[in-house]
Amino acid sequence: MLWPQAAAPESAAMAQALALTTGLLLLTAVLQLWRRSLSGSTSLLAIQGAALAGLVITVAIAEGAPELFAVALLVLALKAAIIPMLLHRTALKTGGTLETSHRVHPTAGLLWAALLTTVAFLAARPLVSASPGPLTKVAPVGLALVLLGFLVLLTRHQAVSQLVGFVILDNGIATVAFLTSGGVPLIVEIGVMIDVLFVVVILRVLASQMRSVFGATDLDDLTELRD
Amino acid sequence: MTVVDLGLAAQFLFALAAVVAALASPTAYRSRLAGTLSAGIGVSGAVAGAGALGGTTATWTLAHPLGPAIGPLAPLTLAPDRLGGFFLLVVGLVGTIASVFGIGYAHGAAASRTGWTAYPLFLLGMQLVPAAGDVLTFLGGWELMALASTVLVLSDHAHRPRVRSAGIWYAVMTHLSFALLALGFAVLTSVAGSTRFADIAGMPVGESTSGVAFVLLTLGFVTKAGLVPVHVWLPRAHPEAPSHVSAVMSAAMVKMGVYGVLLTVTRLLPDAARWWGLALLALALPSALYGILQASVASDLKRLLAYSTTENVGLILTAVSVSMLTRHTGTADVSQIALVAALLLVASHAAFKTVLFLAAGAILAATGERDLDRMGGLAGGMPVTAAAFGVAALGAAALPVTSGFVAEWVLLQSLIHGDVRTDRLTTALLPAIVAVVALTAGLALLTFVKAFGIAFLARPRSEGAAAAHEVSFAMRGALVAGAAGVLALGLLPGLTSSGALAALTSGVSSRGAVGAVVAQPVGLGGIELPTLGALLDPTSLLILGLILTVPIVAISWRLALGIPRRAVDLQWGCGGVRVSPRMQYTATSFAEPLVRVFGDTLRPTQQLEVERAKESRFVVVGATYKQRVGDVIEDRVYRPVARLLGRIGDKARTVQNGSIHRYLAFSFAALVALLVVVVR
Structure with missing residues (x-):
């Protein structure tokens, strides 16, 4: 056995690591609602990606699954570096450095975030009680990330912010997957990540198109989405 | 290998060949090739039907192609019984004759690649229905028949706008029929725990359950069979389809509805x-x-x-x-x-x-x-x-x-x-x-x-x-x-x-x-x-x-020969000498x-328009008279319902304002509501 029993998920160090990474995930998502500048938003996203990678490493040690380290590397490369960088560059290129019109006031946004996190923790109760353990106990964080990502999608207008919301949502799904089933098979994980990357790339192109057509990347300009 | 096996196998081969011929052959030979091969489908069906009617049994079990992937699905079986054999024989013969006719008749859109590809599939689907030995095969054949015939009804849509409306009526009614059938069979299979007709037939079903199944299945089948009040597609789709297709639809396809009713009341639910x-x-x-x-x-x-x-x-x-x-x-x-x-x-x-x-x-x-x-x-x-x-x-x-x-x-x-x-x-x-x-x-x-x-x-x-x-x-x-x-x-x-x-x-x-x-x-x-x-x-x-x-007759004719012929001619024509075709009875006047x-x-509607001269309203310049006999049920039932649905649809469009944020809000609200409901 490559991994000693000392690294059991019950150990205090493990618990600390879990609390740190999931807490960081949640905190970065909540702060997204508060930050206005797009560059701040992308840096938060990078931190969140790093936190997710940390979570994967924690899970890898706890479950004794060496292939998860590869996944962690992948997550780190993609979600902590490549995607935030792409988004940052898009934000610079399209000129919108500030999320101008908040549909929800930042303070109200924080209240909403609290409410949604509560809902997520309540909704995940059956999930937690089904297989109690230190890993599943923090799984509701993933659900909360999904809801918060959705909220970002809803309240932001800039194309880049939309992408940020989408990536948060995807991070939430990944978090739930890692915490409840020790991650999906590597091939699926790679597929999903490449999917996300493609979405980001396509939306980048779309954003620059919007910029050239409307002169801005405000999604409220798109009102022809009906027959 | 019995004659039924032979027929069943041959119809698949002929269908495949006909589709290939329709797709690959040049326009000049397409009708001849695909029509002949389609006639082969009909003949094979008739042979299999005659065999099954004579009491020869054959059971074909096709392993479900998606079986392992999507869970425990029953295998597809073809097992025509005698009743199915009778209908298979009828359908096969009709298909043969119509295909031969189609060789000479099909032209324009009906002789296109699409037309000749859909036609053999239509025949095949129709012959799979009476041969089916389980619910899934039955519904599969039924849907193939419905889809292929919809394509055929629509074949001339580019030239006549009425074809499009006929196609829509037909598609709606045929899918109503399919939905009812799927529901009815779902009731039966859930009670019997099997999709095979033989298992369902032997299963005692409670009175209320069998009543529900009977109502659903019968409504579904009579929609295909064209009974009032679900007949509205017939007088639209039959006239607009190419004639060899309307012959098959009218003479064979509606009989599948009859077969379904007989299957239900004599085999599946005999009590x-x-x-x-x-x-x-x-x-x-x-x-x-x-x-x-x-x-x-x-x-x-x-x-x-x-x-x-x-x-x-x-x-x-x-x-x-x-x-x-x-x-x-x-x-x-x-x-x-x-x-x-x-x-x-x-x-x-x-x-x-x-x-x-x-x-x-x-x-x-x-x-x-x-x-x-x-x-x-x-x-x-x-x-x-x-x-x-x-x-x-x-x-x-x-x-x-x-x-x-x-x-x-x-x-x-x-x-x-x-x-x-x-x-x-x-x-x-x-x-x-x-x-x-x-x-x-x-x-x-x-x-x-x-x-x-x-x-x-x-x-x-x-x-x-x-x-x-x-x-x-x-x-x-x-x-x-x-x-x-x-x-x-x-x-x-x-x-x-x-x-x-x-x-x-x-x-x-x-x-x-x-x-x-x-x-x-x-x-x-x-x-x-x-x-x-x-x-x-x-x-x-x-x-x-x-x-x-x-x-x-012979004696009277012989005797009549002796009598000199009498020529009858009009002495005073009184206007009747100048006979014009417009003086004859027409279908409408008859x-x-x-x-x-x-x-x-x-409830015919009449419309009389009299055009009067400007100088005096007592001088009539011309008059037009129109009489239209519509379909009462269509006018009184279907049109109001369609109008109501249209109005609701128009109202619902205010929800759809084109903003992506609103659409996202809908899904977000649905997600949160679902979570709350699940937790409760």
């Missing part, structure tokens, strides 16, 4: 409650009457034939419901004879309706006309078509020496002898049914006198009709073969009825409902119903009639008395 028969009768009998009434006033030939299909299916299902009713009054042999009558009606209608639709196609090809009011005098230019149409019209009017006569005779026998005076309701109903059947027979006679007389006799009413010429060899061959079928069924009913009786042994009677043979061949291919003491031998009667009449008599039911 029918009494109200089932009454419910089916309440749909079937008005359909027979309404169908023929609309047919009698229609002037579009194909629309007329479509409504006549509603009438015939109404009669067939009336026979089935009489069988269900009399089964409860203890007269099992009458019940069995009513089922034989239903199957004879199926065979007979398939034969004559194929010929009628194909002949309508031949007229359309020769003159470019579908409107009876613009035909006339076609018998001179198209003698073969006229003869075939005449024979088939005799069959449709249920006159002797044709199939229709025998079938209606058996139906009336069962109705007259079904009265046992133990059940008051049945006793009261049966004479009423006799009256309605008699009325439909009378109206059918009038309808087909009109159709034949106006189209083929008198003088041409349009230039197209005047220039009519006989159609190609393949088309004539198909017409003659079909007409021969109509005559054969009428002259040798014994053979058909023993076939029909054999078909029924896989259903009710295998449960011991009937001991005696209720119908048997007699004499020169005649039919005898021993338990009722009734006997009909058309061939002998025909020979006897000829023996009696030929000498008389039916005018009927429109008046049945005005309350048909």
Whole structure:
């Protein structure tokens, strides 16, 4: 056995690591609602990606699954570096450095975030009680990330912010997957990540198109989405 | 390897070959190749059907292609029983004749790649339905049939906008039918725990469950069969489809609805409650009457034939419901004879309706006309078509020496002898049914006198009709073969009825409902119903009639030769000398008395516009008169419902304002609501 029993998920160090990474995930998502500048938003996203990678490493040690380290590397490369960088560059290129019109006031946004996190923790109760353990106990964080990502999608207008919301949502799904089933098979994980990357790339192109057509990347300009 | 195996295998191979031929062959040969191969599908189906009807069994189990991937699905089975064999035989023969006709007929959009690809798939789907041995295969074949026929109905959409509306009506109704069937079968399979018909048939089902299943399945099947009030697609889709396709749709596809009803009430749910028969009768009998009434006033030939299909299916299902009713009054042999009558009606209608639709196609090809009011005098230019149409019209009017006569005779026998005076309701109903059947027979006679007389006799009413010429060899061959079928069924009913009786042994009677043979061949291919003491031998009667009449005619002719010819000429013309085609009866004027008599039911709309001179309103410059006989049920039921749905749809569009944020908010609200509900 490559991994000693000392690294059991019950150990205090493990618990600390879990609390740190999931807490960081949640905190970065909540702060997204508060930050206005797009560059701040992308840096938060990078931190969140790093936190997710940390979570994967924690899970890898706890479950004794060496292939998860590869996944962690992948997550780190993609979600902590490549995607935030792409988004940052898009934000610079399209000129919108500030999320101008908040549909929800930042303070109200924080209240909403609290409410949604509560809902997520309540909704995940059956999930937690089904297989109690230190890993599943923090799984509701993933659900909360999904809801918060959705909220970002809803309240932001800039194309880049939309992408940020989408990536948060995807991070939430990944978090739930890692915490409840020790991650999906590597091939699926790679597929999903490449999917996300493609979405980001396509939306980048779309954003620059919007910029050239409307002169801005405000999604409220798109009102022809009906027959 | 039995003959059934051979037929089943061959139909798949022919279908594959026909599709390949349709896609790959050059335009010049496409109709010939694909049509011939499609005829092969029909022949294989007929062979398999004849084998299955004769009692040969075959079970094909196709491993489910998605079985391991999507869970424990039952394998697909093809296992035609005798009843299925009967329908397979009928469908196969109709398909063969229509394909041969199609070789000469298909042109334009119907002869395109799409047209000839959809046609063999349509035939294949239709032949899979009666051969299916489980629910999934049945529904699969059903859907293939529905989709392929929708494509065929739509084939000419580029040139005529009416085709598009017909296609939409057809697609909506056919999917309504499929949804009802899927629900009905779901009820049955959930109780039986198996999708195989054999398992479902042996399973005792509770009364309320079987009632629900019966209602769902019957509604689904009669939608396909075209009973009132779900007949609205028939008078639209049949006329707009290419004629060889309308022949198959009308003569074979609607019979799948009949097969489904028979499958339900004789095999899957044989322990029918009494109200089932009454419910089916309440749909079937008005359909027979309404169908023929609309047919009698229609002037579009194909629309007329479509409504006549509603009438015939109404009669067939009336026979089935009489069988269900009399089964409860203890007269099992009458019940069995009513089922034989239903199957004879199926065979007979398939034969004559194929010929009628194909002949309508031949007229359309020769003159470019579908409107009876613009035909006339076609018998001179198209003698073969006229003869075939005449024979088939005799069959449709249920006159002797044709199939229709025998079938209606058996139906009336069962109705007259079904009265046992133990059940008051049945006793009261049966004479009423006799009256309605008699009325439909009378109206059918009038309808087909009109159709034949106006189209083929008198003088041409349009230039197209005047220039009519006989159609190609393949088309004539198909017409003659079909007409021969109509005559054969009428002259040798014994053979058909023993076939029909054999078909029924896989259903009710295998449960011991009937001991005696209720119908048997007699004499020169005649039919005898021993338990009722009734006997009909058309061939002998025909020979006897000829023996009696030929000498008389010969003698009178010989005597008449001695009398000098008398020339009759008009002395005073009084305007009658200048005979113009416009002075003749038209289809509309011929039916005018009927429109008046049945005005309350048909609700014709009349419009009279009088144009007056400017100088004085007492001087009339011109007048136009328009009369339209619409479909009451369509106008009063379907259109208001469609309008209401449209209005709701328009209202709902305010929700859709084009903002992506609003759409996201919808899904977000749905997600959160779902989570809250799940937690609670």
